[in-house]
Amino acid sequence: MDLKPIDAFCTKCRTKFTYLMKPKKSFLGFQKLYCPTCKSKVLYPLTKGFRITYQIFFVWMLIAIAFTFSQGFIGLPSWIAVLVMIALFKDRSMRKRLAKINNKQCFNIGTNLNKEKNN
Numbered sequence: 550m551d552l553k554p555i556d557a558f559c560t561k562c563r564t565k566f567t568y569l570m571k572p573k574k575s576f577l578g579f580q581k582l583y584c585p586t587c588k589s590k591v592l593y594p595l596t597k598g599f600r601i602t603y604q605i606f607f608v609w610m611l612i613a614i615a616f617t618f619s620q621g622f623i624g625l626p627s628w629i630a631v632l633v634m635i636a637l638f639k640d641r642s643m644r645k646r647l648a649k650i651n652n653k654q655c656f657n658i659g660t661n662l663n664k665e666k667n668n
């Protein structure tokens with residue numbers, strides 16, 4: 550796995566920082582970063598490998614549930630499946646939030662440029 554610096558944002562003190570070290574992984578595979586300013590832990594979305602693995606697992610689980618249902622049984626997701634669903638859901642909301650932050654910054658840059666043009 551190659552090491553890419555992560556452009557991170559601390560949700561506590563709102564500092565932007567670039568994380569150059571290899572992040573540690575949380576229980577579900579989220580990336581754990583530490584803010585250089587306030588030292589608080591910042592959770593970052595899953596790496597691509599984790600996300601793809603979870604998504605494949607999720608699809609297989611749906612197929613398995615559909616299969617047991619077609620056999621006349623009610624298939625219930627196992628606790629692993631529940632964890633995978635939680636991980637995917639958390640990952641999604643985290644990425645949405647990050648996209649929002651990034652969009653805001655782009656928007657600010659855009660408005661600054663417009664101001665400069667007007668002057």
Ligand SMILES: [Zn+2]
Binds near residue numbers: 561
């Ligand atoms: Zn911080």
